[in-house]
Amino acid sequence: MTHFFALMLWCAAGLAFIADMPQLAVAIIVVVIVNGVFAHIQQERAQHAAAKLRGLLPADVVVRRDGKVRKVHASELVVGDVVLLAAGDRVPADMVLLTASACAVDESMLTGESEPVPKAPGGQAWGGTFLVNGYGEATVSATGAGTRLAGIAALTSGAVAPPTPLSMELRRIVRVTAGMALGIAAVFFLASLLVGFQWRDSFLFSIGVAVALVPEGLLPTVTLSLAMGAQRMASRKGLVRNLEAVETLGSTTFICTDKTGTLTQNRMNAVEVFTPEGSIQVTGEGYAPEAQIEGRGVEKAAQAALAARTASQGRAELHDGQWRAQGDPMEAAMDVLARRLTGTVSAPVPSRRLPFDPVRRRESAIVGPDLYCKGAPKPSFRCADPCRDRSRNRWR
Template identity: 45%
Template structure:
């Protein structure tokens, strides 16, 4: 069996560029974006906009030109905002997709290099390893024990074997082995491209939060419609005219509807995804933006996440002697020469000549090559004598790999490298008397190295397949904790997020790392994969902080056990073995730099910087988004309910109709339009990351929000009716003007009362204040500028009167601020 060494220089960069220009990028067809008309119709389908359109039809039929102009302006404005925000969201997600584009290892000009998969062309030579997503349709030119998961293309659940000369299709996943393939088809011509063309017109469904808010919209519309009909009937029964009763019903309808709610949600989600991208968190699935804020458990892998991911071989052990590799080389000692030779031969990484490019391959195997080269043992020298003729790739089930090499004289050398306990089993198969057959106790040495935080590999070899393996030695590889890992674990604990460690390493190594970063490490809190397989973790999952020696299916079981308790689980990972758990978790988080493509494809969130701290930032962003939407709901629903109360209560106080539909729509346009959208950009309230997040099953109006809406609306209604009563004898226009101005200002003041805390010098988060000031200017124009007063039917108000009404209008906001401060002190 020929090893998958690169035997062709591949295409030249010049030829690859020419073919790329001629054939186009290796990208699947995308669904054509909807046209402007379709986007507008989608916005007009919203229940609240439909109700406004119904109100517009009514006022047009009764000849109310001013009200019809205002309603039409509101519908056009909200539709425009919705379309613009939809475009912004699409552009943001498209940018994220470009950032998370798959990569491929290609041979060009005789060198292995990484390129964007979109840059592949027919004739390119591509290297594949376990965990890679096949970037284009390839014909295998060299293959070693290759198995491919073709479920995405064929629905076949079991990986299939692919041999020399066979094809592997774009979009499938290499689950075992290594190969070299030549690109046969790219882009739309590939198997994945043909399937993608069939689903190009598929529409995405709304996120869970959007669906919940859509249900709220429908409930508001139904309730408002019933209320309007009832009020119109009562008005007619009391002797009111038909036109007057219809106008009253229309006024109620437009007062109760927070018509900018869809735009606010779109803005919040789009801005959230954009902010996450700026912090190296690339959202692959938009619902992840909202789900992140509800995470209660973070299951983290070790290497590169809690640790630096900078693997360095630091300790060797052979024949009872330990040697640290930070000392001078020991070329003459045959023990180290044998061990280092085996580490280089049983290795799939590539260490290019200095200055010709970065290392290629698994970081652990690269570390072994670097350590050997420092002692003068290099792959180039060994390959002049030894040629690989067979191999068994590493798998998480076996926990070892083996290679067979042969020299020119026909001598053979088999080397096995892997987890110590797996290598002990192989040694025992050939020599049941272990450890008697092994002169020195490698088991005890491995335990000591693991207890000191080293990842330990055992190496054995033999020159005759009929003989038992002999232990060549051990190597201890260090991957120190990241400097900020302990602070990240503490920040998670403060936010009510439990961090657990799930790793394939030795229990002693896992315990050492967990202790260094602050994860619970009591003896009863460390469980191995075998115990998980027996189900021993289920009843005490909350007590376990560290899982070691876990296999892929066991990681899924761990996630499922937490979910069964009602927790929302985020899982980090980078390898093929992590993909099932990433898929099962509520939020799968893949490493963007060192992670495999299959892990990135299985995840909801990709960390471009491989920093666990970025997950905490993403959780904070999710909480920020949800808090901002709830703040807008309190703001918008309080104002709408206050308008309804004003209209319903005014007749019982002997007042004429206190607001016209045009005035209500003007208030809603000013208060819900620009300020409403500005709520989506409010900064994070630090208190949100110092307490657990509410359950995602809780209603969006839960945690007392409905009660807060009720008493805030009542306050606004009271202070708005007061000025109307004060001028009751001055005529209908005066009453309406006083109520109109006070009601609008009271809602704008409430927006400032509900804003998130911010640094006084931070001008970047002053969008809400700027929006409120702009809307207040519009409210002032409505009672000072003649043409606008004519449309709205308002009287001119002197500046002194405006100041007095404004002072009255801030009372509900002041009460709200006081209540929030009192509640915050009680929580603290």
């Protein structure tokens, strides 16, 4: 309603009323209002889509209060609360880790780096990040507007966006059109006085000429074109919240990026498994459990995949009809591989976990009398006496 071009149309409508042309004035007003309502609806649809994306975020967290473990809404957290974190959890506020067992945090939403950052006791975990591995406890140090993520949001909201190429071009067209309309109206006003018209009739005549030269249809034409571009972007999974951003993206010549998950999908798949009986090839899309299996040694490969899944914490879960990684993408790929080879959905529940660490170079899980391991064949150190059977000179 207050676009630079719309302001010119409002002025034209006012001049049309002065020139005793109410039908034309009403038509111009209707064009401006319809155009504004259409643009508002289009952008509201994008806002609702963004709100749905925000609604996918977990709202509940597990805390320890008064010695009891309970689940509360993230908005109820206060400074000093002790939060229990596990792989796949979103960090609900800025906090300091009290205990950390092989914790790794995905801080890509803050730094742009997709590689998980290892965390130790005393380290800082920022609100909005994800714990992709391990588990631990942390005490809340800042909530809400005091978090680092909120500080970044304040910086971005306070920045003044430069005018888009489309808005600059439209302003130039409006200035040129308005100048031409006023100039030609002035010429007709003087000409009508010279031929004997009364000044009032000459003035109304010149106003009619000026209003007639204003292109009322240009504004809705531009809006409809941008709306069509936004719809095409939406069909390609691109969410445009501001209509003028469609033309700005069209003016982009280079997009430079090197971030996993930005240029790529940050999604992994196990495509080949080697066993003493041979190798098998696995062909499947995404994290769906369906795949085509070829090769020898499927039974041994299934046992290896089951062991890897049991020793992993990441899983592939079905959300709104789509399979997504919950936790580390590599561990989710191990879970999917086990599903594809064994046909089982659930994994054994370990009685104890030994998280991955850089010394052992492996992650383990104990299920009954069995120990499932995932990682390097040998650790990066020679084991102490309790871990080694000297009589047989081999690893237990």
